[in-house]
Amino acid sequence: MGVIVAGQLRVGQVYRYATGKDPVPADLDGYPNFHHVTHSPDLKRALLEAGINGMAKVSALDGPRRPAILIRSSPWKAGTEQTPWHDVFDMDNGHVRYFGDHKAGMTAVPGTTTGNAALLGAFTGHQGHTPQERATATPLLLFRAVSRNGKPKGHVEFCGLGVIERAERLVQWGGHEHTTFINYVYDIALIDLTDENDEVSWEWIHSRRDVAATDAKALELAPRAWREWVKHGNSALPRLRRRVARAKVTKVPEQRPRAGSTEAKDLELIYKYFDGRKHDFEAVAAAVAARVLRGAGSSYLEGWLTRRSGDGGADFVGRLDLGSGLAGTSLVVLGQAKCVKPDTLITAEQIARVVARLRRGWIGVYVTTGAYSVPAQTEMVEDQYPIVLINGSALVHELRGMARDDHGGDLEACVEHILTGRETAITNRRPEEILLE
Structure with missing residues (x-):
């Protein structure tokens, strides 16, 4: 032929x-x-x-x-x-x-x-x-x-x-x-x-x-x-x-920094820094989630981190305020933080466990050093899950932005500031209490 x-x-x-x-x-x-x-x-x-x-x-x-x-x-x-x-x-x-x-x-x-x-x-x-x-x-x-x-x-x-x-x-x-x-x-x-x-x-x-x-x-x-x-x-x-x-689904390679790039080295540094320090990573995840939500032009109030046990699957709690007065409403934000190896995939089942804890008027935020599998993203979009997904590449991007804005570009100094300078309470309060603040 x-x-x-x-x-x-x-x-x-x-x-x-x-x-x-x-x-x-x-x-x-x-x-x-x-x-x-x-x-x-x-x-x-x-x-x-x-x-x-x-x-x-x-x-x-x-x-x-x-x-x-x-x-x-x-x-x-x-x-x-x-x-x-x-x-x-x-x-x-x-x-x-x-x-x-x-x-x-x-x-x-x-x-x-x-x-x-x-x-x-x-x-x-x-x-x-x-x-x-x-x-x-x-x-x-x-x-x-x-x-x-x-x-x-x-x-x-x-x-x-x-x-x-x-x-x-x-x-x-x-x-x-x-x-x-x-x-x-x-x-x-x-x-x-x-x-x-x-x-x-x-x-x-x-x-x-x-x-x-x-x-x-x-x-x-x-x-x-x-x-x-x-x-x-x-x-x-x-x-x-x-x-x-x-x-609307992002392929896995597109969620990861290019091998050998500065971003890839930053992500590896973050992972190693928090490997085995789950609760410390939750504080960073909460700060990154706040920056992402505020970056969309919304008013976001950081709440608290949950206790190490009995947290009901939530690692941090916040509040998203939309509008004002009679023309406004507030949404409870339930956050999940997962520090895993950068080549790890977050599955649909893991996201679904977070979504299952959401009530009417709540949204979820999932922050990880890994990436989200294609089936997980597809299920999220098709079932219209009210959840924001922040992958490892986006995590590093936001942290780099924070470091550039307030710490002269020093990523480690930025992370240390989040861990030592923030007054985030650790409590077992019910998430809906954030609506009363």
Whole structure:
């Protein structure tokens, strides 16, 4: 096969789909050229002429394999005699409900039209019971037509990579005479592409078109979540489904200072300084939390540190004041401090234990020298936990700022000042008492 020169399909990106289907140039009218991005030298073009566009199967080493099915929805046609149904694209929650290509007046047996036959065949593969069966399953690449420059045609938005969860046969209304016809509707799970920056590499599809590539070899180029689905099956879809919340998640390497940097040395110094001195670290964590919350423009009152035992899972207590008088309110802040090795990950369970102690009108703050796992952050965002996460890198950043402002840049002097100069009470008072001060 020729050398691939194509690129990436990015979720949310609008592509110019020109009638000429020329892969050159790379951009047309200010938009990436769809035919350039999906170009496979010496092979037929990827098309979106129909709603359901199944690429021709190839006779690969492991048996017949369909490289991909490209689906296009045309919202501007919804509700018309030609397309009386309405497809649903809920990209935020990783779900698409897509209607097949059977229409009123057709005499073909339902399920045998070109598009439905391709999707029903893909559905069989998506229900594979073993990794080997799922390895040959057909990826769905979903697009929807968007209007640009007042024209409903000629531009498509890439909406993601999908797996069919369910295929349902149903009766639909169609035509001016309100006749009925049988069609299929498909519930499709959009796969999470966080690890690929919301992109699908066309090189993967290109490899699936290569008759010399085994299923396993082609799978090496697939997005991580797709490989996980192949390995574990549909039981893994809940955790592999696209969620917009994941866009708010910070990858673990991004939470840590660059190896060998001044920040990395500072973090190691902080960890070693407080290793085995849990209660001393709580004082520093409380001071850092106060700086972060005040930095957001809020009025924050530092309260107290809890006693070494019987603290109910809270290490420090504070109060966040919003507004004033009748136009104001106060929130109890419950803080957790965790001094761990910088390469340690804080889990979802650890965060959940703090959240479980929060009452209505309370928020949490978790301060650590480590980092937060991706599942922990995802659960926090999706479940809308009222908690602020401060990782090791942010901790050092705030302490450096405090040192710069008040101690001539001397980090150790700053830490010592926090430990000796602050008059923070250590008590076992109930957190809600902070509202009375």
